[in-house]
Amino acid sequence: MYLTREEERILDGEHGWAEQICMRILVKLGDLFGASKLIPINSAHVSGVSYKTLGDAPIDFLQALAENGAKAKVNTTLNPSSIDKEHFKNQIPKEYFVKQERILELFCKMQVKPLLSCTPYYTEPVLRNMHMAWSESSAVVYANSVLGAWTNREGGPSALAAAIIGKTPDYGLHRPENRAASVQVKLEVELKNEAEYGALGILVGKNFPNEIPMFQGLKALDEDCLKQLGAALASTGAANMFHYKPKTSVKEPLEKLTVDMKALEQTAQALSTADVEAEPDLVFIGCPHCSLNEVRRIARLIQGRKVKPSLHLWICTSRNVKQKAKPYVETIEKTGAKVLCDTCAVVTWTSLMGINTIMTNSAKTAYYAPTLNKAQTIFAPLRKCLKTALNS
Ligand code: F3S
Secondary structure, X not given: OOOOHHHHHXXXXXXXXXXXXXXXXXXXXXXXXXXXXXXXXXXXXXXXXXXXXXXXXXXXXXXXXXXXXXXXXXXXXXXXXXXXXXXXXXXXXXXXXXXXXXXXXXXXXXXXXXXXXXXXXXXXXXXOOOEEEEOOHHHHHHHHHOOOXXXXXXXXXXXXXXXXXXXXXXXXXXXXXXXXXXXXXEEOOOOOOHHHHHHHHHHHHXXXXXXXXXXXXOOOOOHHHXXXXXXXXXXXXXXXXXXXXXXXXXXXXXXXXXXXXHHHHHHHHHOOOOOOOOOOOEEEEEEEEEOHHHHHHHHHHHOOOOEOOOOEEEEEEOHHHHHHOHHHHHHHHHOOOEEEOOOOOOOOOHHHHOOOEEXXXXXXXXXXXXXXXXXXXXXXOHHHHHHHHEOO
């Protein structure tokens, strides 16, 4: 990979160990994927923040970077942590709190903003054609497909290295020739809700794990549904982008998948590992973190009702959205539901809280919770989730 003289100096250690190690990561990655050069980025988003998923191993590395003066050169934000300080006080061992706080302190020392959300695009400016280094798969797909920005799916360390250098290797979705659709998905069914969009993502990710799908026949488009589609697509496959606009042009005949109601229903059913009529311990909405629109919708649907005493209802969002949604949050909290920030059900210790069955409208959570939370799942659309959570 070609490096400028300045980049060579960083690689040689003239700017200190922290930048040298970050440059090494980027050069290694660039060489691996055949990048010809580094390009400047406008922002970075770093995953690998939750102490539950991270464990102890990377703390020493973060500490070494922070103590050696590493500082983000571009606007850099963090994915959710394992804790909502306000709501999880007595439910999680103190030692876990301390470790999580230490991780956040180290990131802050590197001038990384503790946004602690997987939907940074609701808070930070993202413009069309902006190059970024993001490492939350659901956010990567949304940014490329819906917002028209350009990012590969980074790992936590490479996103952090890109943040500290302010550049990323020029390969993959940073190159226009790699952003075209490579398979066609023809819908023979009209999708009715966000859960069906999620099921579609799971199905297509499984069938075409390394392709960029073009969806034909997606009607009544809603960005919250597209968010579910992308999050699910990135769960079962390595796809980092999809096309959905009717006018997307295709140069050559593409391999096709036709999706009908039966295929969609089978996929959705397989996302429930518990009996769909079972009583969950937790109803979880907000994977990926809710938009203002979603919080407003939930408030309208549950206004004046009460959450069943036998279960929890969690709505996860970012602090910024929670602040903007204040009146809706008040309505939601009056029902006994909790509006959580900085975390989500998947990246916290639900099993320590006695949560064994999770009901959700998120195909991504339903897909991961059996492994990451050791929980049974019930996958259903928002209205059904809320109906289950509330007294009639
Ligand atoms: Fe976000 Fe947690 Fe889902 S980090 S994408 S809400 S698994």
